[in-house]
Amino acid sequence: xxxxxxEPVQQFAGANTRIKKPTEIAFFSYDSEHKLxxxxxxxxxxxxxxxxxxPGHQQDNRFPVDLSKGxxxxxxxxxSGDEHLDGLLDTLVEAExxxxxxxxxxxxxxxxxxxxxxxxxxxxxxxxxMNATCFQGTIYIEENHAYKAASKEAQKARFSRNxxxxxxxxxFWGYKFETLSLLxxxxxxxxxxxxxxxxxxVVDNYAQYCSICRTEIGGASMVIGGEVDGVLGYKPDDxxxxxxxxxxxxxxxxxxxxxxxxxxxxLLKFWAQxxxxxVPKIVIGFRSRDGKLLNIEELSTQQIPSKIQQQGxxxxxxxxxxxxxxxxxxxxxxxxxxxxxWRIRREAKSTAIEVFKVEExxxxxxLTQNFIDHRNRL
Ligand code: A3P
Ligand code: MG
Ligand code: MG
Numbered sequence: 001x002x003x004x005x006x007e008p009v010q011q012f013a014g015a016n017t018r019i020k021k022p023t024e025i026a027f028f029s030y031d032s033e034h035k036l037x038x039x040x041x042x043x044x045x046x047x048x049x050x051x052x053x054x055p056g057h058q059q060d061n062r063f064p065v066d067l068s069k070g071x072x073x074x075x076x077x078x079x080s081g082d083e084h085l086d087g088l089l090d091t092l093v094e095a096e097x098x099x100x101x102x103x104x105x106x107x108x109x110x111x112x113x114x115x116x117x118x119x120x121x122x123x124x125x126x127x128x129x130m131n132a133t134c135f136q137g138t139i140y141i142e143e144n145h146a147y148k149a150a151s152k153e154a155q156k157a158r159f160s161r162n163x164x165x166x167x168x169x170x171x172f173w174g175y176k177f178e179t180l181s182l183l184x185x186x187x188x189x190x191x192x193x194x195x196x197x198x199x200x201x202v203v204d205n206y207a208q209y210c211s212i213c214r215t216e217i218g219g220a221s222m223v224i225g226g227e228v229d230g231v232l233g234y235k236p237d238d239x240x241x242x243x244x245x246x247x248x249x250x251x252x253x254x255x256x257x258x259x260x261x262x263x264x265x266x267l268l269k270f271w272a273q274x275x276x277x278x279v280p281k282i283v284i285g286f287r288s289r290d291g292k293l294l295n296i297e298e299l300s301t302q303q304i305p306s307k308i309q310q311q312g313x314x315x316x317x318x319x320x321x322x323x324x325x326x327x328x329x330x331x332x333x334x335x336x337x338x339x340x341x342w343r344i345r346r347e348a349k350s351t352a353i354e355v356f357k358v359e360e361x362x363x364x365x366x367l368t369q370n371f372i373d374h375r376n377r378l
Pocket of ligand 1: 170
């Protein structure tokens with residue numbers, strides 16, 4: 001077993017790890033039945049806020065909007081199955097078949113796994129478990145599904161002990177806010193009725209648009225796939241053009257000092273998630289305790305770390321997160337080599353991340369046969 005110390009986090013201060021801006025190399029949609037459509041924009045949605053709250057003007061009379069409306073007709077997908085890296089790998093197969101060459105990187109994973117790593121210096125409460133394998137010189141990392149299922153149960157129990165809203169309802173509010181804030185087609189092709197009708201639309205989480213980016217942190221190059229909630233105006237044809245992605249979040253409107261602290265801590269996750277896929281804008285729908293949408297705030301992802309440094313009530317340092325990630329990925333590159341499957345584990349409240357082999361041979365269920373065959377052909 002190898003251990004990588006996360007604490008003390010100050011050991012990662014100072015240096016400025018080189019980073020490369022993520023660029024989209026492929027994308028896919030899950031359609032309205034959650035069927036995978038590689039290299040298809042079908043489920044991309046367009047950001048258009050449900051109301052405008054311009055300072056100095058009369059407040060929009062649709063305030064406050066009830067985020068609970070439609071809860072009974074929520075078309076909620078059962079996401080309890082283990083999807084491994086399937087959607088990401090199937091899309092890479094399509095993309096590589098089209099352009100005839102392999103995507104050569106050190107690491108391939110979902111954005112969620114990279115978020116855990118990036119936030120590790122300041123996320124002491126939650127643990128994580130991942131499976132990793134090395135194939136043709138690239139490390140593939142997936143979430144360990146058994147661990148995910150167990151922590152979901154624990155989260156449920158925590159939720160029911162807290163005095164907050166029921167967990168299912170709080171989750172619905174997040175998707176409801178997306179439905180209120182996004183359009184299926186660009187604004188120019190949308191009728192006024194469709195824009196205003198969003199309040200009565202059935203909320204549904206089957207469809208998703210996912211972006212697959214190539215990026216570098218320190219000496220590690222990687223391909224990361226993750227969901228993007230929406231785009232502002234249009235998706236530029238040129239992958240090098242400034243991205244127009246928008247990440248939507250809901251959060252309780254801070255009232256007390258404690259709420260502020262919770263929000264500043266959440267901003268670490270929001271920032272990390274968005275930073276990794278080059279999402280420049282995060283839109284937060286602030287709600288009351290009982291799910292009334294009170295106002296909307298648009299944040300620039302890039303400016304969040306310095307805002308936290310200046311006025312955060314929960315202090316975290318984005319630079320330390322990046323430096324830590326650079327060094328940790330370097331460690332993974334030296335540890336996960338040759339045949340077999342490894343576990344990457346951080347126990348809750350632990351000061352270290354452990355990496356150990358769980359299978360001597362093969363690639364576990366991390367890679368699909370389709371992907372392996374494709375790579376062996378290419
Ligand atoms: P909010 O986080 O805005 O409340 P995402 O923000 O990643 O685009 O996810 C959209 C919504 O899915 C979330 O909205 C939340 O309602 C739900 N969701 C995402 N991850 C979740 C998790 N781990 N547990 C419960 N709900 C989750
Ligand atoms: Mg999302
Ligand atoms: Mg979101």
